[in-house]
Amino acid sequence: MMAEWRTYAVEDFIPFTPEVYFRMIERTNEAQWPLQFFALAGGATVVVLILSGRVRPALAVLSAAWFWSGGAFLIHRYADLNWAGVYFGWAYFAQGVILLGLAVAPWTPGGDRMARALDPRWLGLAVATGGVLLWPGITALAGGGWARAEVVGLLPDPTAVATLGILLMALKGWRLWAASVIPLLWCGVTALMLRVLEAPWAALPLASAVLVVAGMVWSAVARAPAAADD
């Protein structure tokens, strides 16, 4: 059995060519135009809401990003290419439910401002900004044009990366860990897929995930000024 496992490579699980995948991104963007602007504005709004301590509405808006990218991209389009797409889509819905649950459940989100001093939430802000604002630029420049820009809320990668940053800013304790599991897993899955597809930014989802996990550990150890109650 062990010997058999060694015969598997990541590419055995990627049943399409780079051309097909990136054209699918392009066609999704065409079909959803001009939603990109609303999605970008939505992403920026979430970051601003968190910065101003309004965690619940931020998480509610963020949950919509997961429902949309899971349904409109993973299930509606990507699943045509990869049978696993449906399961990925369901995982995105599950994350949407988790975020929505946190947005409405009876707990007391902390609303304190971010400390000026070093704080794991700054790391969260950096990753969130990267996911919302830089991701479209990076994917457009490295991927062959603005038609291939990946925007938070519409496509799964920037949604997962931005979410990780936002969660690190908004939550701590078990809620932070529980809400981060699916986005972290996705960052791993997509990093492997992008590597097979030879995308120049393949390492970025993983790098973002590593940064956020470091921030989560830091948050747990240092008991930094609370962003939210446990």
Added chain:
Amino acid sequence: MKNEHRISRRGALKWMGTGLATVALYSPVPAAPDKGKALLKPIPSTGEKLPVIGLGTWRTFNVGDDRELMLARTEVVKAFFDEGGGMVDCSPMYGSARELMGFAFRRMDVPDTLFSAEKVWTRDGGKTREQVAESSELWGIERFDLMQVHNLVAWEAHLETLKEMKEAGEVRYIGITTSHGRRHGEMERIMERGGIDFVQLTYNITHRAVEERLLPLAREAGIAVIANRPYDGGSLIRGLKDGHPVPDWAVEAFDCKDWADFLLKFIVSHPAVTCAIPATTRVEHLRENMAAGRGELPDADLRRRMIRHVESI
């Protein structure tokens, strides 16, 4: 394999039944007269002959509903039959590849030479017929020539149903597949039990484990062999094409035209191998691959030399 003198297989099946059609196929004919005679090899269980180069569809034909790419892949399918192609190998695992076959066939006459090879790929052993029906609807053909159990998934149940379907004339041949050298022991046991016409396995100049047991067993048991991953997924031919000329002695010995010719002829010259099924997204590659299905085949000595040469690169 457009040839006026040849009785169309599908036409013959319609009018004369399988027996006569098989007889018609016994006569080897020039596939593309201006390009040379196509090399054909018999399926041991019936003697029906197949062109030695077929067409794979993994990855290459999974283009979703991207119309531009669907049309581009249709050109590959058309070129394949224009070159006298026979076997097309597909699977429910290959995303939208089955839909692509249907899309292509709606844009051309389904060629007489088509030898449709599909797979059953579901852990649910009770879903054999359902999946076969789904595939034939997607391809837009009435029945498949060959139905294989993909990667031996739930093979016992599927094979049982497939045998019934073959007896009822719902499929012409049945088989099993594996790849990457996986589960050869189990494959061997199934081959020894008998009752299958085809096995599909990975065989290429750098992956020759099947020469030990499976290929000799296939010969002995009268089972046709489809060689998958002839280019090791593409890396093999890309590596060789990148700055390495084909050796002069191969050009002299069998008029070797290029690396496609070299690698594919190595595979199909094994006496147990019936055909190889390279996959491609590009018409020019398809034509190179199909050209390897014509001309002389290397003998055993030459095959050894070919191995040494590739290993030395």
